[in-house]
Amino acid sequence: MADEEMKVIIGLEVHCQLDTASKLFCGCSADFRADAPNTHVCPVCLGLPGALPVLNKKAIEYALKVAKALNCTIPEEGEFCRKNYFYPDLVKAYQITMGDNPLALGGYIEIEDDAGNPKTVNLTRIHVEEDPGRLVHMGNKERGHYTLVDYNRSGIPLIEMVTEPELSSPKEARRLLNKLRATLEYLDVFDPEKEGSIRVDANISIKGHERVEIKNISSYKGVEKALTFEITRQKNLIRRGGIIVRETRHFQEGKGTTTSARSKETATDYRYFPEPDLPVIRVADWVKDIVLPELPDARRDRFMQQYGIAVNHARTLTGDLRLAEFYETVADVGAALAASWIADILIGELNYRDMSLSAVAAHTPEFKDLIVLVRDKKITDKAGVEVLRVWLDDLHAGEKKETPAQIVERLGLARESGESFRGIVEHILAANPQAVADHKAGKKGALNFIVGQVMKETKGKSDPREIHAMIAELVGE
Numbered sequence: 001m002a003d004e005e006m007k008v009i010i011g012l013e014v015h016c017q018l019d020t021a022s023k024l025f026c027g028c029s030a031d032f033r034a035d036a037p038n039t040h041v042c043p044v045c046l047g048l049p050g051a052l053p054v055l056n057k058k059a060i061e062y063a064l065k066v067a068k069a070l071n072c073t074i075p076e077e078g079e080f081c082r083k084n085y086f087y088p089d090l091v092k093a094y095q096i097t098m099g100d101n102p103l104a105l106g107g108y109i110e111i112e113d114d115a116g117n118p119k120t121v122n123l124t125r126i127h128v129e130e131d132p133g134r135l136v137h138m139g140n141k142e143r144g145h146y147t148l149v150d151y152n153r154s155g156i157p158l159i160e161m162v163t164e165p166e167l168s169s170p171k172e173a174r175r176l177l178n179k180l181r182a183t184l185e186y187l188d189v190f191d192p193e194k195e196g197s198i199r200v201d202a203n204i205s206i207k208g209h210e211r212v213e214i215k216n217i218s219s220y221k222g223v224e225k226a227l228t229f230e231i232t233r234q235k236n237l238i239r240r241g242g243i244i245v246r247e248t249r250h251f252q253e254g255k256g257t258t259t260s261a262r263s264k265e266t267a268t269d270y271r272y273f274p275e276p277d278l279p280v281i282r283v284a285d286w287v288k289d290i291v292l293p294e295l296p297d298a299r300r301d302r303f304m305q306q307y308g309i310a311v312n313h314a315r316t317l318t319g320d321l322r323l324a325e326f327y328e329t330v331a332d333v334g335a336a337l338a339a340s341w342i343a344d345i346l347i348g349e350l351n352y353r354d355m356s357l358s359a360v361a362a363h364t365p366e367f368k369d370l371i372v373l374v375r376d377k378k379i380t381d382k383a384g385v386e387v388l389r390v391w392l393d394d395l396h397a398g399e400k401k402e403t404p405a406q407i408v409e410r411l412g413l414a415r416e417s418g419e420s421f422r423g424i425v426e427h428i429l430a431a432n433p434q435a436v437a438d439h440k441a442g443k444k445g446a447l448n449f450i451v452g453q454v455m456k457e458t459k460g461k462s463d464p465r466e467i468h469a470m471i472a473e474l475v476g477e
């Protein structure tokens with residue numbers, strides 16, 4: 001089968017922990033991560049006989065905010081039900097979730113496809129459910145293993161958002177997750193910094209073949225990697241005449257591979273039935289009172305209007321709430337320059353150091369001073385990057401010593417005019433007659449090599465445009 005006929009079909013089930021103070025059906029604190037196992041538990045989340053769940057209204061309010069922001073239809077009523085399964089991560093032997101009457105239906109998310117065109121991905125539904133406990137598998141094959149159970153997480157409110165099978169590549173899946181994360185962050189219902197706060201089941205098939213579900217992937221990068229691996233595996237299997245079976249697979253983060261886990265349960269295995277201990281919730285009226293804040297797409301459009309910046313910059317800057325807020329505090333030094341310094345340079349430098357934006361945001365005035373040095377041509381762009389790196393290294397080491405201006409001073413990076421480099425330029429031209437000859441013979445770009453050499457020699461203190469002009473003047477255009 002030709003490759004172009006092997007169309008990839010992807011649908012995601014995304015579980016996000018709602019950032020409420022207490023659990024979904026009891027008063028236990030949801031802020032458990034720093035505490036010892038099984039210290040945030042009570043008869044309700046431990047499923048002791050006779051304990052009754054009481055619904056956390058805040059969780060429903062948060063979920064409705066998400067549903068409204070994602071353009072869903074909200075039915076009159078939502079109903080909790082029991083999904084029965086027997087596994088130690090759930091004490092009750094059933095999970096309280098929602099079945100045929102979820103909180104929200106339909107809705108959509110706008111992303112870009114791999115060609116950069118806008119694409120609408122439809123949602124099937126959104127519902128609320130309780131998170132199960134956490135299992136920690138100890139030991140290895142040789143030593144005989146055992147499993148520890150921590151119920152601190154059991155009962156934390158989750159929303160599950162299910163997309164239609166409309167995604168066509170791992171990159172699209174990643175963009176959808178980024179958009180979703182940004183939206184939830186803007187709504188202030190979710191904290192992406194918390195470990196395990198988002199978990200994805202990724203469903204993938206090749207058109208005309210069965211689908212496979214990769215369960216419980218806990219990072220965006222992991223989703224993209226797992227899907228990429230599955231596409232290759234499934235396509236190879238089909239090419240060899242093999243058959244894809246409907247199954248659940250697990251993703252090994254370290255190896256970047258997936259392995260078969262078990263054949264898929266069907267809905268009937270779970271014996272869903274309405275939860276008798278909780279009333280039906282009337283949500284349609286509730287949602288009317290919910291007021292939404294400015295969301296990522298609206299902010300992106302405003303940034304383009306208000307600051308006159310390009311769409312790619314506006315998209316990057318609004319793709320993360322804290323980044324967007326930071327940009328707005330910096331933009332007055334020059335909106336376009338600030339956008340480019342943050343989106344094209346700062347983000348990469350932070351990622352490289354595994355640093356968070358908050359460290360820089362705490363020193364916003366100094367960061368602005370650095371951009372002003374570049375804006376006012378006190379230093380070149382190249383020197384600016386060097387100053388930024390030194391400054392970030394200091395921040396990262398937790399021992400901030402110098403301001404950008406002091407770094408410029410100490411490293412002697414102040415920009416000098418092209419004239420002071422005339423000697424160096426002449427020297428490098430004399431040493432590279434071939435490049436000069438190529439240029440004279442009309443070869444495009446032959447002088448770039450010379451400019452590069454001069455930049456190297458002058459350690460970024462010269463402006464490439466000025467140097468270019470001087471060379472052109474010396475060798476003749």
Ligand SMILES: Nc1ncnc2c1ncn2[C@@H]1O[C@H](COP(=O)(O)OP(=O)(O)OP(=O)(O)O)[C@@H](O)[C@H]1O
Nearest residue numbers: 009010011012013162163164165166203204205211
């Ligand atoms: N042919 C397909 N190829 C890829 N993905 C698909 C295909 N058909 C459906 N999907 C996706 O599979 C997911 C189905 O999720 P849903 O929660 O409805 O059912 P489930 O996986 O059977 O149940 P569970 O919640 O127990 O995992 C959706 O994200 C949907 O887009």
Ligand SMILES: [Mg+2]
Nearest residue numbers: 013160162201
């Ligand atoms: Mg599901």
Ligand SMILES: [Mg+2]
Nearest residue numbers: 013201203213
């Ligand atoms: Mg599923």
